Amino acid sequence: MALEVFARAGFHGASMNDVADAAGVTKPVLYQHFDSKRELYQALLEEVGTRLLRNIDKAASEATDGKSQTELGFRAYFRWVAEDHDAFLLLFGSGSRRDNEFAAAVRRITAESANAIAPLIAVDIDEDHRTTIAHALVGLAEGASRRLVDRGDAFDPDEIAAQVSALAWAGLRAVQRVD
Amino acid sequence: MALEVFARAGFHGASMNDVADAAGVTKPVLYQHFDSKRELYQALLEEVGTRLLRNIDKAASEATDGKSQTELGFRAYFRWVAEDHDAFLLLFGSGSRRDNEFAAAVRRITAESANAIAPLIAVDIDEDHRTTIAHALVGLAEGASRRLVDRGDAFDPDEIAAQVSALAWAGLRAVQRVD
DNA sequence: GCCGCCGGTTACCATTGGGTAACGTATGTC
DNA sequence: GACATACGTTACCCAATGGTAACCGGCGGC
Numbered sequence: 001m002a003l004e005v006f007a008r009a010g011f012h013g014a015s016m017n018d019v020a021d022a023a024g025v026t027k028p029v030l031y032q033h034f035d036s037k038r039e040l041y042q043a044l045l046e047e048v049g050t051r052l053l054r055n056i057d058k059a060a061s062e063a064t065d066g067k068s069q070t071e072l073g074f075r076a077y078f079r080w081v082a083e084d085h086d087a088f089l090l091l092f093g094s095g096s097r098r099d100n101e102f103a104a105a106v107r108r109i110t111a112e113s114a115n116a117i118a119p120l121i122a123v124d125i126d127e128d129h130r131t132t133i134a135h136a137l138v139g140l141a142e143g144a145s146r147r148l149v150d151r152g153d154a155f156d157p158d159e160i161a162a163q164v165s166a167l168a169w170a171g172l173r174a175v176q177r178v179d
Numbered sequence: 180m181a182l183e184v185f186a187r188a189g190f191h192g193a194s195m196n197d198v199a200d201a202a203g204v205t206k207p208v209l210y211q212h213f214d215s216k217r218e219l220y221q222a223l224l225e226e227v228g229t230r231l232l233r234n235i236d237k238a239a240s241e242a243t244d245g246k247s248q249t250e251l252g253f254r255a256y257f258r259w260v261a262e263d264h265d266a267f268l269l270l271f272g273s274g275s276r277r278d279n280e281f282a283a284a285v286r287r288i289t290a291e292s293a294n295a296i297a298p299l300i301a302v303d304i305d306e307d308h309r310t311t312i313a314h315a316l317v318g319l320a321e322g323a324s325r326r327l328v329d330r331g332d333a334f335d336p337d338e339i340a341a342q343v344s345a346l347a348w349a350g351l352r353a354v355q356r357v358d
Numbered sequence: 359g360c361c362g363c364c365g366g367t368t369a370c371c372a373t374t375g376g377g378t379a380a381c382g383t384a385t386g387t388c
Numbered sequence: 389g390a391c392a393t394a395c396g397t398t399a400c401c402c403a404a405t406g407g408t409a410a411c412c413g414g415c416g417g418c
Contacts, residue, residue, distance in 0.1 A: 010277035012191045015405060026367060028408075037406065095277035098189035107329065110322075129342065136323035136343055143289075143318015147311050150286065163308065163354050164315055170353030171346035194375055205397055207378075216376065 003044055007086035010095035011041055011102070038101065045102060048087040049109040055080050056113065066120045067169055073116065074141060074165040078157035081145045088149055092142050113138045120172055133175055137168050182223055186265035189274035190220055190281070217280065224281060227266040228288040234259050235292065245299045246348050252295065253320060253344040257336035260324045267328055271321050292317045299351055312354055316347050 005014045005022045016037055020027045034040040059076035063069035081088045091109060096102045114134035121130050144164055148155050184193045184201045195216055199206045213219040238255035242248035260267045270288060275281045293313035300309050323343055327334050 010274075013277065016407080017405080027406090028368095029366065031407070032365090093276060095274050097272060098192065098274035098277075110325075114326075125342075129339075132323050132326050132339065133342060133346065135326035136319045136346070139318040139320070139322015139325065140315045141318070142322060144311050144315035146289075146318065147293075147314035160308075160311065163304075163312060166353050167312065167315070167350035171350035174345050174349030175342050195377080196375080206376085207398095208396065210377070211395095 002040065003048065003086050003090060006041060006044060007089040007093065010093075011037075011099070012095065042102065042105060044090060045096060045105040048084075048090055049105060051084075051087070052077070052080050052091070053109060053112055056116065060116060066172075070117075070120060070169045070172070071161065071165040074168065075158055075161035077141050078145065078161045078164070081149065082155060082157040085149055088145055092146065093149070110135065110138050121175055122173070125175070137172075140164060140168060181219065182227065182265050182269060185220060185223060186268040186272065189272075190216075190278070191274065221281065221284060223269060224275060224284040227263075227269055228284060230263075231256070231259050231266065231270070232288060232291055235295065239295060245351075249296075249299060249348045249351070250340065250344040253347065254337055254340035256320050257324065257340045257343070260328065261334060261336040264328055267324055271325065272328075289314065289317050300354055301352070304354070312351075316351075319343060319347060 002019045002023060005019050008014075009018065016027050016030060019040070020030050023030070030040070034043065055076045056073050059072040060069050063072045090096060091106055096106050114131060114137070117137050118130050118134040121133055125133075141164060144160060148160065181198045181202060184198050187193075188197065195206050195209060198219070199209050202209070209219070213222065234255045235252050238251040239248045242251045269275060270285055275285050293310060293316070296316050297309050297313040300312055304312075320343060323339060327339065
């Protein structure tokens, strides 16, 4: 599939012929569905990103308090990484963050994730700092995932989620206003 | 400078002519110093990454206990980001993580940062999980920085460092063994 | 059985950009 | 003042690749 090809080689590293071959068709057929390489790539980004967000939203919505929301959110995230390495690589293995147009799509995903986290920060720091901290926590998950994916071996997403969310939750409680 | 050009446009987005122009020379002159575009880029990565690591090492070595080591380490990191956006973008704005050869350089940086953090995790979880958590914390800083750099406005690195390191330190204490 | 349409393929075009060879010029020496 | 050397520039080559036009074979209708 196109996702796999782009995930492995990146936007520039994969040619339309590569993508076509992987899909078992030829280039002109690809161009019947997408006007350009960029459009195809962007469509993939959107699809993959939306899937991630939906997973997280669904999981978090089942939580009753902040703590379990954190746990379930991270668990959904790491499960997604575990079962869809390629999707993770496409979004965060990057090259997607290089190009302005693509970066916007990735930012949308991280921003929405951050928005889900921001309310969990209790202290009354200003909105801007709160958002930055929320983005930091998104990075937390990304950093752990990158290592796991790089290592290549399978891993237990729930186990990782337990540790990372413990870290995150304790951390969230500790953020202080700074004068 | 070459750093600025690559930071803005990425490896693929910047041509050797662009780099040469920015440096006030012409392409062949560039090729007197570097055998290829890749080599030039890699040299930049190494230089920039080493600078970051040196800053962190120096700062952390002045700390007496784990808590202040965390604080000083993050402070050095965010100061580096604040005063050298381009370096941050080159390493983590990515595109650098796409290419296997370049990714190795970036991994070296993150791995060394993680190694500095790992010993601060007190619980006796196995080495592998400890390292993953350490990478997560590196991602924490990266996530916050990306937002700050994306926003574009100047920011106070010490203030961010205070909040992020508070989060990190509290989080580190909370990581549990999982059975 | 012949004709036309339609989906797909091959073969091609044009641009971009890494890398280099050939050229020109200034400077210092005899 | 003529020549050689060294350095930088222009001009070029060629491979890769996004995108497309022209071709081809099979299938349904007459």
